Structures are given as structure tokens and as C-alpha cells.
Amino acid sequence: MALISEREAEQLHHHELNSVLSSSLFKVVYTWKIENYSFVGRVKPGQWLTSVPFLLGGLKWSLELFPFGQKGNSSRHPNCAVVFITCYNLASKEELAILAEFTLKNKVPANSWHSRDLRPSSITSADRSVGRNTAIFGDALLSRSNGYLFDDDSLTLKLTLSFVRDCVMGPAIPEHRSSLTSDLGEVLASQELSDVQLLVSSPDGVILATRPVHKLILSARSPVFRAMFTGERFRESKESTIEINDCSVATIDALLEYMYADTLPSPEQAYDLFICADKYQVMNLAAGCQSVLAQHFTIESACQCASLVDRLGGERYPDFRQLCIDFLSSHVDLCSNPHFKRFMVTDTEMACEVFSSTLCMHEKKPSECSEGSRKRRFRMAHMATSAAPGGAFMSGGSYGGASSPASISRASARSSSSMNAAGALDELSRSENQAGSYVAAGLAGAGGIVV
Numbered sequence: 001m002a003l004i005s006e007r008e009a010e011q012l013h014h015h016e017l018n019s020v021l022s023s024s025l026f027k028v029v030y031t032w033k034i035e036n037y038s039f040v041g042r043v044k045p046g047q048w049l050t051s052v053p054f055l056l057g058g059l060k061w062s063l064e065l066f067p068f069g070q071k072g073n074s075s076r077h078p079n080c081a082v083v084f085i086t087c088y089n090l091a092s093k094e095e096l097a098i099l100a101e102f103t104l105k106n107k108v109p110a111n112s113w114h115s116r117d118l119r120p121s122s123i124t125s126a127d128r129s130v131g132r133n134t135a136i137f138g139d140a141l142l143s144r145s146n147g148y149l150f151d152d153d154s155l156t157l158k159l160t161l162s163f164v165r166d167c168v169m170g171p172a173i174p175e176h177r178s179s180l181t182s183d184l185g186e187v188l189a190s191q192e193l194s195d196v197q198l199l200v201s202s203p204d205g206v207i208l209a210t211r212p213v214h215k216l217i218l219s220a221r222s223p224v225f226r227a228m229f230t231g232e233r234f235r236e237s238k239e240s241t242i243e244i245n246d247c248s249v250a251t252i253d254a255l256l257e258y259m260y261a262d263t264l265p266s267p268e269q270a271y272d273l274f275i276c277a278d279k280y281q282v283m284n285l286a287a288g289c290q291s292v293l294a295q296h297f298t299i300e301s302a303c304q305c306a307s308l309v310d311r312l313g314g315e316r317y318p319d320f321r322q323l324c325i326d327f328l329s330s331h332v333d334l335c336s337n338p339h340f341k342r343f344m345v346t347d348t349e350m351a352c353e354v355f356s357s358t359l360c361m362h363e364k365k366p367s368e369c370s371e372g373s374r375k376r377r378f379r380m381a382h383m384a385t386s387a388a389p390g391g392a393f394m395s396g397g398s399y400g401g402a403s404s405p406a407s408i409s410r411a412s413a414r415s416s417s418s419m420n421a422a423g424a425l426d427e428l429s430r431s432e433n434q435a436g437s438y439v440a441a442g443l444a445g446a447g448g449i450v451v
Contacts, residue, residue, distance in 0.1 A: 024057070024164070024165065024166075025162065025163075025164050026056050026057035026162065026163055026164075026165060027160075027161065027162035028054070028056045028159075028160075028161050028162075029158065029159070029160050030051075030054055030061075030063070030158070030159045030161065031156060031157075031158045031159075032051040032052075032063050032156070032157045032158070032159070033154050033155075033156050034049060034065070034154060034155045034156070034157070035152075035153065035154050035295070036153055036154075036295070036297065037141070037142070037149055037153055037154055037155040038142055038149065038153050038330060039153075039297070039326070039327050039330050041067045041138070041141060041142055041155065042142070042326070042330065043067055043068065044068065045066075045068040045069050045070070045078075045079060046066070046068075046069075046070055047066070047067075047068075048064050048065060048066045048067075049064070049065045049067070050062055050063070050064050051063040051064070051157075053088070056161065057163065057165045058165075059087050059088070059089055059090060059165075060087070060088040060089050061085060061086065061087055061088070061161070062085075062086055062088070063083065063084070063085060063086075063157060063159055064083070064084040064085075064086055064129070064131075065081065065082075065083055065084075065157060066081065066082040066083075066084075067081050067138040067141060068080075068081070068138035069081070069082055069133075069138070070082055079137060079138060080133055080134055080135050080136055080137055080138070081104075081133075081134045081136050081137075081138055081141055082131055082132070082133050082134065083102050083104070083115075083131060083132055083134065083157060084129045084130065084131035085098070085100045085102075085129065085130050085131075085159060085161060086128055086129040087123055087128045087129075088128070090123065090124065090125045090128060091125065092125050093125075094124070094125065095122055095123070095124050096122070096123050096124075096163055096165060097120040097121070097122050097163060097164070098120060098121055098122075098123060098130065098161060098162070098163040099117060099120045099121075099161070099162045099163065100115075100117065100121065100130055100159060100160070100161050101114065101115055101116075101117055101159070101160040101161075102114070102115040102132055102134075102157065102158070102159055103115075103157070103158040103159075103160075104134060104136070104148060104155075104156075104157055104158075105148070105156040105157070105158060106146075106147040106148055107147040107148075107150060107151075108147050111147055113134050113136060115132040117132075120163075136148070141155060181260075181261045181262050181263075182261065184217070184260045184261055185257075185260055185261035185263075187214070187217075187260065188213070188256060188257075188260040188261070191212040193214065194212035194213055194214055195214060195215050195240065196212075196213055196214070196215050196218075196229075196236075196240050196241065196242065197210050197211065197212050197213070197240060197241045197242070198210070198211040198213055198241075198242050198244060198252060198256075199241055199242065199243045199244065200244050200245075200247065200248075200249050200252050201243055201244070201245045202245065203245050203246070205245070208249050209249045209252075211252060211253070211256060213256065215229050217259060217260060218259060221258075221259040221282055222259070222280040222281060222282050223281050224279070224280045224281050225280060228242065246279075247272070247275075247276050247279075248272065250269065250272075251269070251272045251273055251276050252276070254269045254273050254276075255273060255276050255277070255280070255282070255285070258273075258277075258282065258285045258288075259282070264285075264288045264289075264292060265288070265289060265292060266292075267292055267293070267295075267296040270289045270292040270293045270296075271289075271293065271301070271304065271305070271308070273285070273289050274286055274289035274290065274293065274308070275308070275312075277289060278312050278316075286317075290317065290319075290320045290323075293305055294320070294323050294327075297323075297324075297327045299328065299331060299334065299337045299339055299340055300337075300339040302324050302327045302328050303324075303328070303339050303340055303342075303343040303347075305320070305324050306321065306324035306325065306328070306343070306347065306350050307343070307346065307347050307350075309321045309324065310347065310349075310350060324350075325350070325353055325354055325357050326357065328340065328354045329354050329355075329357040329358040334354070334358075
């Protein structure tokens with residue numbers, strides 16, 4: 001069975017293929033699980049999340065979720081979540097009647113939200129989406145107390161979609177599919193016609209693996225390799241080997257898989273491959289690694305990535321740097337995490353930015369926090385984290401003696417003539433201001449003084 005357009009049907013008739021038009025019912029139940037929702041769901045009104053596309057009835061579909069409603073939404077429920085089902089490749093003159101039922105799952109099944117559609121909705125190539133307002137505020141979806149955010153930090157949206165569409169029974173028109181990446185992948189595997197070898201070695205010069213490759217492919221994918229092969233001052237332009245002693249064999253193999261076949265790394269490979277992609281300036285691969293890393297963020301990995309981005313040059317990857325900060329600042333248990341405590345010692349400046357972002361996030365929406373307010377909060381956090389005695393929490397410093405950061409904080413607070421930091425921390429802890437108590441706890445764990 002093949003699904004074709006009106007024009008293709010005319011071509012089939014022209015070639016006298018004995019095909020018969022028939023109407024078929026198509027139905028699917030599609031479940032979209034949005035992971036890390038407490039992070040990815042913090043968007044502005046008018047911004048949306050999109051599911052992985054799926055195929056049904058020869059058409060490409062996807063779900064869309066506007067957590068805080070559409071921009072300029074004038075309905076009775078502004079700032080409430082809106083869900084859509086969208087068709088991407090409907091023929092220009094085709095009109096399709098679909099029956100779509102949406103379900104937003106709740107930990108208590110009886111509290112799940114359902115759309116109640118008894119009549120089909122019509123879509124065309126010009127108006128290709130059908131949506132429903134859930135009447136659930138976007139903030140409610142981010143709160144675990146309402147039951148929509150599950151214990152694994154996921155939100156689940158289910159779609160039941162059905163429609164009737166004409167199809168053609170008989171020979172199908174062949175679909176063109178590119179085989180370029182698979183063919184180049186075979187070239188890498190076969191090692192045929194290779195003209196240079198990558199020698200992967202340990203730092204002390206022991207050769208661990210040899211990878212025959214092609215200068216043309218590497219030059220096309222990496223400006224660094226291109227400079228090596230074409231620049232007269234580089235010995236690689238005259239020799240047939242390149243020694244690499246700062247990457248593992250697995251990382252070089254993953255780099256070559258991308259250069260030849262556009263294969264993105266696994267989450268386990270992404271961190272090391274990001275460093276390698278930056279070294280050889282394979283920027284599309286670097287972007288792919290950032291995407292894989294961000295989708296699997298933990299507090300530990302976000303701290304590692306934040307440190308790495310600053311080491312590589314934060315101005316080169318500003319969006320990824322901000323993603324790390326936003327992810328860390330969205331966790332209320334951040335300062336009790338041992339990985340973040342270590343991060344506060346080794347990356348003081350960025351830790352201050354996380355605290356500053358946390359204040360803005362909890363006091364008001366990030367979009368409403370002015371640049372001046374951010375800078376003021378950053379200065380306060382930086383003064384506090386750098387005020388420990390003996391430079392215990394200065395940038396690049398380390399904990400002194402056997403005392404814990406919290407004990408250093410309390411000791412310094414008792415001896416400080418400027419103010420009683422312990423009293424300030426206690427007062428902030430009693431405060432109803434969530435942002436204040438959050439940062440107070442963080443600075444206590446860092447060994448700083450609140451100012």
C-alpha cells in the first residue's frame with residue numbers, strides 16, 4: 001500500500017498502472033514523554049516544545065506544547081498550557097478531517113486532563129494544526145504537588161489520532177533516499193584509497209591504534225586538518241602520518257564516524273568528543289555534542305560542562321554556558337550536592353552567576369529581571385563567596401585545614417566585626433522568601449559571609 005498525491009495519481013494513470021483508489025482508516029495512539037521538564041518547561045509565553053515526528057497515513061505529524069500559552073493569547077485561559085497536533089506534508093488542495101484526543105497524564109489517573117472532542121476537526125496545508133487549551137497554568141505543570149510532573153522529572157502527553165484518507169492500491173512510486181553518509185561510512189570501514197594515517201598514542205608516545213583516513217574528507221570537515229594538509233609550514237602536508245596523543249582511541253573513532261557518516265555521539269562519548277570537536281573546529285559536531293549533553297544533564301555533568309566551556313572560552317559557546325547556569329539554578333537542592341560544592345571552589349565566578357540567576361528565577365520571571373538587577377545580585381554573591389578568611393573561597397582557591405566549608409562560615413561569622421553572618425543566615429532561613437533562603441544555604445555551604 002502506498003499513499004500518493006493527486007498529481008502522482010495522474011502519473012500512475014498515464015503509465016497505465018492498474019491501481020484502484022480506496023479509502024482507509026488510520027489510527028494511532030502516540031505517547032510523548034518530555035524528560036527534564038522542570039528545566040525545559042521554563043519557557044516564555046509563545047515558546048513551545050516539539051515532539052519527535054511520527055508517520056501515519058503517509059503523512060508526517062508531531063505534537064507541540066506551549067507551556068505558558070501562545071503569544072498574545074486572548075482566550076479565557078491566558079498563560080495556560082496549549083497542545084497542538086500538526087501535519088507537515090498535506091497536499092496543497094487536500095482537506096483532511098481528523099479526530100484528535102489529547103491526554104495530559106497525572107500521577108493520580110483520575111486527575112489527568114482529557115480533551116473532549118466528539119466531532120472531527122479539519123486541517124489543510126494552510127491551516128495544518130489543531131490545538132486545545134488545557135486551562136492548566138504553566139506554573140502548575142512545573143509543580144510536583146499538582147501531579148503532572150512525575151517523580152522522574154517528566155511530563156507525559158498522550159495523543160489518540162484517527163482519520164480516513166484515500167490511498168492507492170498497486171505499484172508504488174520509488175522514493176529517493178540519499179545513501180551518501182552510508183556510502184562514506186563504508187569508505188571509512190574499508191580503508192580503501194586512504195592517503196594518510198592517524199596514529200593515536202598515549203601521552204608518553206606509545207602507539208595505541210592506527211586509523212587510515214582520507215585527506216579530502218578530513219579537509220572538507222575540519223579547517224584545522226585542512227590547514228595541516230595545505231600549509232607548507234606544517235610537516236603533515238609532506239608526511240603521511242599524524243600523531244594524536246591527547247585523545248582516546250574511542251574519541252577519535254567517534255570523531256571519524258561523524259566526519260564520514262554524520263553519526264552523533266552517545267551520551268557517554270559526548271563530553272570527550274566535544275573537547276575534540278573544539279580542537280579540530282568541527283563546529284556542527286560541537287553543537288551536536290552540546291545538544292546530547294544538555295538532554296542528559298545532571299548536577300554533576302552540568303558542573304563539568306560549565307567548567308569546560310569556561311576553559312574553552314565561554315564567549316565561543318554562550319548559549320551552552322547559559323544552559324548550564326539555568327539548569328543548575330533550577331535545582332532547589334543544589335547546595336547540598338557534593339559536586340556543586342566542589343564546583344563552588346574551583347569555579348567561583350560561575351557559581352556566583354548561578355546564585356544570581358537563582359535569585360532572579362525565584363523572585364520573578366527571568367525575562368522580568370533587569371540587567372542591572374542581575375549585576376547587583378552577582379556582586380552581592382561574589383562579595384559573599386570571596387569573604388571567607390584566608391581566601392578559602394577565592395577564585396581558584398581551596399579549602400584550608402580540615403574544617404568543612406560550613407564550619408569556616410560559622411567561625412568567620414562569629415569573628416567578623418562587619419556583621420553577624422550566622423545571624424543573617426538564620427534570619428534568611430526563617431524568611432518566607434524562597435530565593436533568600438536558597439542563596440543563604442548556598443553561601444553557608446561555600447564558606448562565605450552574606451552581605
